[in-house]
Amino acid sequence: MFFKGLVPKAAAFGLAVAVLSAMPGCKRAQDAEFVVGPKVKELDATLQEAVTAAVRGEFGTPSLPTTPLHADLELKEKETELRRLRHGRDLYVQQCEQCHGTSGDGNGPAAKYMYPRPRDYRAGIFKFTTTPYGAKPRRSDLLRTVDRGVSGTCMPSFRLLPKFDREAIVDYVLLLTHRGEVETRIALEAEFEEEVDSEVVPDLMDEVFTRWETAEEQEVHPLTVQPVEFSDEMVAAGKEAFLTKGCAKCHGEDGRGMTKDNLGKDAWGFATKAADLTSGHLHGGAEPIDIYRRIISGINGTPMPGFRTILQQEPESIWNLVAYVKHVAGQRRAGNVPVPGAFRKDTPESGTLDVAAVGDTAAAN
Ligand code: HEC
Ligand code: HEC
Structure with missing residues (x-):
């Protein structure tokens, strides 16, 4: 046999x-x-x-x-x-x-x-x-x-x-x-x-x-050790980074993402939009290391850029951003439902968003 x-x-x-x-x-x-x-x-x-x-x-x-x-x-x-x-x-x-x-x-x-x-x-x-x-x-x-x-x-x-x-x-x-x-x-x-x-x-x-x-040999490791706890101070510092490093341009100041399809197409030819970080569903995983990797390496095939070049001089900012994303993502569970409304008032018209200068997007697949 x-x-x-x-x-x-x-x-x-x-x-x-x-x-x-x-x-x-x-x-x-x-x-x-x-x-x-x-x-x-x-x-x-x-x-x-x-x-x-x-x-x-x-x-x-x-x-x-x-x-x-x-x-x-x-x-x-x-x-x-x-x-x-x-x-x-x-x-x-x-x-x-x-x-x-x-x-x-x-x-x-x-x-x-x-x-x-x-x-x-x-x-x-x-x-x-x-x-x-x-x-x-x-x-x-x-x-x-x-x-x-x-x-x-x-x-x-x-x-x-x-x-x-x-x-x-x-x-x-x-x-x-x-x-x-x-x-x-x-x-x-x-x-x-x-x-x-x-x-x-x-x-x-x-x-x-x-x-x-x-x-197989290219696993990305964090630049600094993961903090034991994500304190309120880190969340505040993360929010500051979120507003100043370009995240808010796509995700909106409150992290809800733009509800208009103004980011063009993804690598597979479909309309894409910045993730609603408040939805409670982090597609790439909700562990701090998952969020860290999304930020440092970006998301292939989508407009989400990697921030290694921008943030490697201030690596603590990356964990602060993780703290902020975690905080925003947990809000609905904590009962703080973001204000409803299909479209954000401050959403730019289709195609007017200038995001070209943000992050590591040159080395596409
Ligand atoms: C050029 C627009 C753009 C910028 C700038 C941007 N993002 Fe994103 N982001 C996106 C898009 C688009 C997605 C959704 C990708 C997809 O289709 O899965 C995303 C997804 C994410 C995710 C994954 C959410 C999930 O569901 O797992 C996180 C976390 C995130 N962004 C955080 C950030 C942070 C923090 C910054 C700033 C350091 C930032 N983004 C800057 C466009 C952007
Ligand atoms: C009901 C529909 C459905 C079924 C069944 C399904 N998938 Fe998926 N799969 C999806 C969708 C939708 C996505 C895209 C998620 C995204 O872009 O965030 C996906 C994405 C993926 C990805 C890509 C993840 C990445 O990093 O880009 C892999 C790999 C995958 N699926 C494997 C599988 C395998 C293997 C099976 C069967 C054992 C399976 N899927 C069954 C809908 C499905």
Whole structure:
């Protein structure tokens, strides 16, 4: 038998795969094809076909997914990893696909009316990371999002799934995001060269995978130690920084955010607005370190800039800002409901907000 000699965990997993594959919910993946990405669609039919074939050669299809990351594994290890990937695929189809789509394009049948929209993984851009602005997330960042969900959005928590399953799903999400990025690179190259040169494909893939690999070593640590307590003095100093360092320009003086869509589009092409910090739902997590990382590293793909350059000379300001954000975020719970009203009086008209000079936005993804 195939599993003979493997650890019990893997055997149990094999059983799970067998059971899952027999379930009707998994049928769709058997028939599905990955949707062609936007850059490929711009090419003529012959080039489209060539790009699609090259990408399929590296990443397979939804029914038989694979990844170049397994290329150097020993046969036996490769088989184990492939089974794990298919297990991740099956779970993805059951738990994620309705929102994130078969290809991870964020366009599943349930996605249309959601704000924010489910993530389109194909651009390789993720918001809630522990890495610097513009860097890829670490694997553990994706796992954390799957564990916690994104509070205040449609993204649920999957904490109740066994750890092994969550890990397998993340592997599959990584496949989809790597695939999307590689597809775009090959399409751009094809547009330029008017052919798909199979000798260049490994280099293009290398560029993508290297950035993911380096991100693993790039965890952002606070510049100063986290205070034991967030005192009223810190909240007051944080408010002062909030008003003087540019935060209020986007979030409003009271942190409620601008209710008008005056910040343009995000990296995925959807209208965006500054977060309402009083909503009680901090999307990127409510722990002080989560808030700290949002401030120092910004939020990839959105207008929220990183403030490392501006604040590294006065690192205590960052913890003060965290204190203020925590304070503002906890107000509703404390019964201090902010004054209602759909639009703020001091909201500038669409497009008039000058935020270009604020923060670290140059090193976009
Ligand atoms: C009901 C819809 C829905 C389902 C089901 C769902 N998601 Fe999401 N997901 C979202 C939305 C909406 C966002 C965007 C949140 C944001 O931008 O703040 C998101 C964002 C994400 C992100 C990006 C986080 C970041 O840092 O940018 C990941 C990763 C993710 N989801 C993984 C999953 C996985 C894996 C599953 C299945 C186990 C899943 N999602 C199921 C709606 C969903
Ligand atoms: C150029 C406009 C802009 C500026 C300036 C700005 N922000 Fe933001 N901020 C945003 C946007 C847009 C989001 C929402 C990103 C998203 O889509 O998730 C955000 C999100 C956040 C979040 C995350 C909220 C959550 O749900 O987890 C925090 C915390 C935050 N901002 C704090 C600050 C602080 C503190 C400053 C000043 C040091 C600041 N922001 C400056 C635009 C801005």
